[in-house]
Amino acid sequence: MTEVAREPLGRGKHARRRVLEAALEVLAADGMPGFSMESVARRAGASKATLYRHWSSPSALLVDAMDAQFRPLPEVDTGDLRADLVTLLTAFASALSGSPFPTLMAAFTDAAERDPALGDLHAELTRRRREPLLRLLAEAVERGELVGDTDPELVVDLLAAPFFYRRLIAHQEMPADMPAAVVDLVLASVRLGTPR
């Protein structure tokens, strides 16, 4: 018998995918207070038994759902640091303006404060989201475009953080030229040979 531990197949997969999508819909709509196995099952048109068959707890379900939803920023590398950064941050700002993502982020951030598994995943997804920015900066350092003691991690913080902050904390608008303004302000202090 060459049977191996088998993934749930056929209909199983469909149910699983439907539930993961429904989980994020519920989370975006009602936040953690409304996130229950019962409500997710209802929205997915699935049985509670099915949910418990796949996930032992709401937390486990949420980990899977958020992980499945993650989409990395596009990889761009034209060699023009400023242009590439503006492209990435514009894509990011646009995601943060679109509807479900920021609301999901808020709910997930709260949940991550109290559940270690969610906290770890939150950190990991953030790390993956930072990667394209980090790579661009690392290459610029390589090329000798940036001042010697530049801390790429800190620079990524300064580039990415204001967008979260404006949307989730300050509840202010994000003008279309904000990515360019942020990039210019940050690059002015780390790029060699920039006139002031």
Next chain:
Amino acid sequence: MTEVAREPLGRGKHARRRVLEAALEVLAADGMPGFSMESVARRAGASKATLYRHWSSPSALLVDAMDAQFRPLPEVDTGDLRADLVTLLTAFASALSGSPFPTLMAAFTDAAERDPALGDLHAELTRRRREPLLRLLAEAVERGELVGDTDPELVVDLLAAPFFYRRLIAHQEMPADMPAAVVDLVLASVRLGTPR
């Protein structure tokens, strides 16, 4: 009869204060999912009737509680822009490292996404928190220390946002020299006559 509309007096005030404190304790401990009139009353050692006497809904209670808890950053103005900014951001980073505040922020940020009254208060409290930073920058502009087209609001974003981001989103540590590093990086691009 010179009787005016009377504040709840004596014992009333004590109960009110106790409930507001308990509300934040519950919120920090269990987040929005655990935030109920019932659980707050329990922790405050108060009757549910008392809560409903003062607040018509959990949302109204939360607005009062968050508003009462707000502590502005200290006002500092030695005339040394860099030193003052570092002082303020160090105080801020310390608050974000201490226990209840960031957890409260996460819960409140999530709640503010779904409740307009909380959203307005969130924006207002953020505005008040930004004020000391904004004032320092405005005075520096006045003194002609910064480049002409500096956008003080954006600069405040860049100064404040990374601390929220590191603690709540990236779940990374905040080294003791982070405030100075952020200030130096930002000032390098907006301050006149800074050597690079």
Next chain:
DNA sequence: TGACAACGAGACGCAACCGTATCGGTAGGC
């Protein structure tokens, strides 16, 4: 010291979610 407003305690019926169990139905592999 007396009167009274605010209080704590807790009971009420209602609704939601919990986690588990048991069905008959159905889609997909053989």
Next chain:
DNA sequence: GCCTACCGATACGGTTGCGTCTCGTTGTCA
């Protein structure tokens, strides 16, 4: 075209919060 693993539906008792109500108590001010 059968077989079976997976599925949706539904019922269950238990728990928790809801919002309202009624008590008996207690602190405070006149």
